[in-house]
Amino acid sequence: MSTRMELASTVVEDAVSPGPSAGLAGSAGSSAIFEIQDLNVYYRDFHAVTDTSLNIYQNEITALIGPSGCGKSTVLRCLNRMNDLIDGARVEGRVTYHGIDLYGSSVDPVEVRRRVGMVFQKPNPFPKSIYENIVFGPRVAGWKGNFDDLVEETLVRAALWDEVKDKLENSAFDLSGGQQQRLCIARAIATSPDVVLMDEPCSALDPIATYRIETLMRELKKQYTIVVVTHNMQQAARVSDRTAFFSVDVGEEGQRTGRLVEYDMTDRVFTAPSMKETEDYITGRFG
Amino acid sequence: MLETQGSLDLSGDPRRLRHERTVRRVFLSAAVFTILVSVAIVLSLVGEAVAFLQSIASEVEEGLGSLFADGWFPRRDRFDLRTIVWHTLAVSGIAMTVATPLGLGAAIYLSEYAKPGVRRVLKPVLEILAGIPSVVLGYFALRFITPDILRNIWDTTQQSNLMAAGIGVGILIIPLVSSVSEDAMQAVPRSLREASYGLGAKKWHTSLRVVFPAALSGIVAALILGLSRSIGETMVVAIAAGATGGSLLQLSPLNGGQTMTGAMASLAIGSDQVAGGVAAFQSLFFVGLLLFLMTLVLNIGSERLVRRFRQKY
Numbered sequence: 130m131s132t133r134m135e136l137a138s139t140v141v142e143d144a145v146s147p148g149p150s151a152g153l154a155g156s157a158g159s160s161a162i163f164e165i166q167d168l169n170v171y172y173r174d175f176h177a178v179t180d181t182s183l184n185i186y187q188n189e190i191t192a193l194i195g196p197s198g199c200g201k202s203t204v205l206r207c208l209n210r211m212n213d214l215i216d217g218a219r220v221e222g223r224v225t226y227h228g229i230d231l232y233g234s235s236v237d238p239v240e241v242r243r244r245v246g247m248v249f250q251k252p253n254p255f256p257k258s259i260y261e262n263i264v265f266g267p268r269v270a271g272w273k274g275n276f277d278d279l280v281e282e283t284l285v286r287a288a289l290w291d292e293v294k295d296k297l298e299n300s301a302f303d304l305s306g307g308q309q310q311r312l313c314i315a316r317a318i319a320t321s322p323d324v325v326l327m328d329e330p331c332s333a334l335d336p337i338a339t340y341r342i343e344t345l346m347r348e349l350k351k352q353y354t355i356v357v358v359t360h361n362m363q364q365a366a367r368v369s370d371r372t373a374f375f376s377v378d379v380g381e382e383g384q385r386t387g388r389l390v391e392y393d394m395t396d397r398v399f400t401a402p403s404m405k406e407t408e409d410y411i412t413g414r415f416g
Numbered sequence: 417m418l419e420t421q422g423s424l425d426l427s428g429d430p431r432r433l434r435h436e437r438t439v440r441r442v443f444l445s446a447a448v449f450t451i452l453v454s455v456a457i458v459l460s461l462v463g464e465a466v467a468f469l470q471s472i473a474s475e476v477e478e479g480l481g482s483l484f485a486d487g488w489f490p491r492r493d494r495f496d497l498r499t500i501v502w503h504t505l506a507v508s509g510i511a512m513t514v515a516t517p518l519g520l521g522a523a524i525y526l527s528e529y530a531k532p533g534v535r536r537v538l539k540p541v542l543e544i545l546a547g548i549p550s551v552v553l554g555y556f557a558l559r560f561i562t563p564d565i566l567r568n569i570w571d572t573t574q575q576s577n578l579m580a581a582g583i584g585v586g587i588l589i590i591p592l593v594s595s596v597s598e599d600a601m602q603a604v605p606r607s608l609r610e611a612s613y614g615l616g617a618k619k620w621h622t623s624l625r626v627v628f629p630a631a632l633s634g635i636v637a638a639l640i641l642g643l644s645r646s647i648g649e650t651m652v653v654a655i656a657a658g659a660t661g662g663s664l665l666q667l668s669p670l671n672g673g674q675t676m677t678g679a680m681a682s683l684a685i686g687s688d689q690v691a692g693g694v695a696a697f698q699s700l701f702f703v704g705l706l707l708f709l710m711t712l713v714l715n716i717g718s719e720r721l722v723r724r725f726r727q728k729y
């Protein structure tokens with residue numbers, strides 16, 4: 130059911146077309162959007178992530194958990210080639226997106242990021258109006274259409290419309306932290322991506338704002354595929370369909386390399402983990 | 417609880433306290449001295465400027481009307497301010513036309529495009545450019561820009577002309593404009609760039625629609641600083657625009673003309689020339705005060721902008 134996609138930079142027209150629409154409910158029949166095989170990531174000569182293989186499935190929420198420094202963000206950022214922006218970062222192995230090698234020579238990272246959006250740890254709205262924040266992505270993609278409608282539609286989908294509909298021209302900085310983060314989610318889905326990556330989206334927020342975002346995530350997965358990094362085990366248990374648990378191996382010279390320990394359906398990982406390491410971590414015995 | 421509570425002494429070592437007081441006094445006197453010198457300079461400027469106005473009011477035939485006479489010829493009691501102010505604005509305008517695109521272009525390149533290695537090399541090179549003595553740029557304008565460039569485009573270009581001076585001053589302030597605006601762009605948080613790239617923006621869009629606007633007040637401050645520097649620049653205009661004693665108002669920048677700073681420099685070269693008239697000598701201070709006020713206003717403006725910029729992040 131995966132759509133044939135063209136990620137070369139020449140194709141711009143369909144940049145803001147809706148991603149493949151929601152298909153099967155549940156996870157059993159979902160198809161893999163990303164296939165990660167033997168991924169190794171280096172920052173210069175620092176080996177950050179070793180031999181990781183996992184698939185990300187459509188219309189699911191996949192959680193990446195593990196102690197800090199185990200490479201969750203690094204793996205996440207391989208999925209939209211954000212690591213390209215880091216000087217000295219090197220990715221080995223194979224990452225495919227709808228069957229296309231993401232690191233193939235004809236792939237333009239700009240095209241990838243239009244389909245694979247990202248939400249960051251700290252809310253990072255642009256110092257512009259709420260409206261301008263939403264239309265930024267579509268505008269730089271050359272989208273032609275009614276921006277007013279797009280803004281309303283997007284904010285409704287992000288469950289923020291009622292709170293901001295009267296102050297679209299206000300600065301995004303006037304919003305609370307939780308609202309800013311939901312604006313960032315709205316901004317990410319305004320380009321109609323296929324996948325939304327979230328890197329600890331709630332770690333800077335209070336419990337109520339966190340609850341709102343989790344509700345939103347469950348709503349959004351009907352339309353999008355979500356990969357979320359979280360520090361918060363309960364959050365992974367509450368929202369995700371699958372959970373990948375990473376850990377850190379400390380080498381002889383003290384170098385710390387992240388490694389995927391276990392990847393399974395979330396309820397299995399949390400109720401009957403197959404690895405002792407996972408069990409120790411989720412029961413709080415270390416990490 | 418401290419056992420020695422009864423005799424607890426928290427008053428500190430008297431020698432150290434005395435030392436700290438002394439150090440404080442030394443720095444305080446340095447600060448006070450600097451302020452006093454500045455105040456003295458301003459007061460002497462104001463005093464002489466007032467004296468200048470009084471002396472032309474009482475001794476010159478046209479009185480204060482000589483401030484709007486025909487041309488700037490101080491030794492002939494013609495002190496047309498419009499002439500030198502206009503020439504100064506013309507030179508600054510040309511300088512900013514040169515320095516704005518080149519300075520901002522260099523800043524965007526260095527901040528957003530250059531690889532770290534390239535940046536490490538280019539930034540110091542650009543800053544070396546800032547160290548070129550302005551007298552060198554003055555002769556560069558006179559001996560190269562005018563004959564080899566301007567004359568090839570407009571053959572009526574005079575030997576001394578405002579255009580060459582403006583271009584020379586423009587080159588002189590490029591490093592200032594680019595390095596201050598590059599700092600402003602570097603201060604834009606990385607998270608904003610990531611947000612932009614994460615939305616599928618190209619480098620070009622990220623630079624122009626995210627980084628540039630976020631750094632705008634710092635960039636405007638850089639331009640104001642450049643403008644203020646170009647107004648005050650003396651050597652280049654004195655050499656390239658005409659070190660003659662005076663000039664008529666020139667509307668064409670291809671003609672030579674006296675700017676505010678150029679006028680002051682030529683008045684000050686050789687005391688025998690200044691001796692021509694008391695008013696001529698005092699006019700130096702009057703023009704100096706005007707210059708001071710212009711650059712002061714610009715510097716305060718840019719200071720404000722920079723502060724506003726800092727508050728935002």
Ligand SMILES: Nc1ncnc2c1ncn2[C@@H]1O[C@H](COP(=O)(O)OP(=O)(O)O)[C@@H](O)[C@H]1O
Nearest residue numbers: 172177196197198199200201202203204215385
């Ligand atoms: N830009 C970078 N340059 C160098 N090392 C980095 C960089 N980003 C992350 N690392 C290192 O890679 C490892 C994994 O980091 P990260 O993926 O951020 O971990 P996590 O998100 O699980 O906390 C850490 O040891 C971290 O120090």
Ligand SMILES: [Mg+2]
Nearest residue numbers: 201202203358
């Ligand atoms: Mg992280």
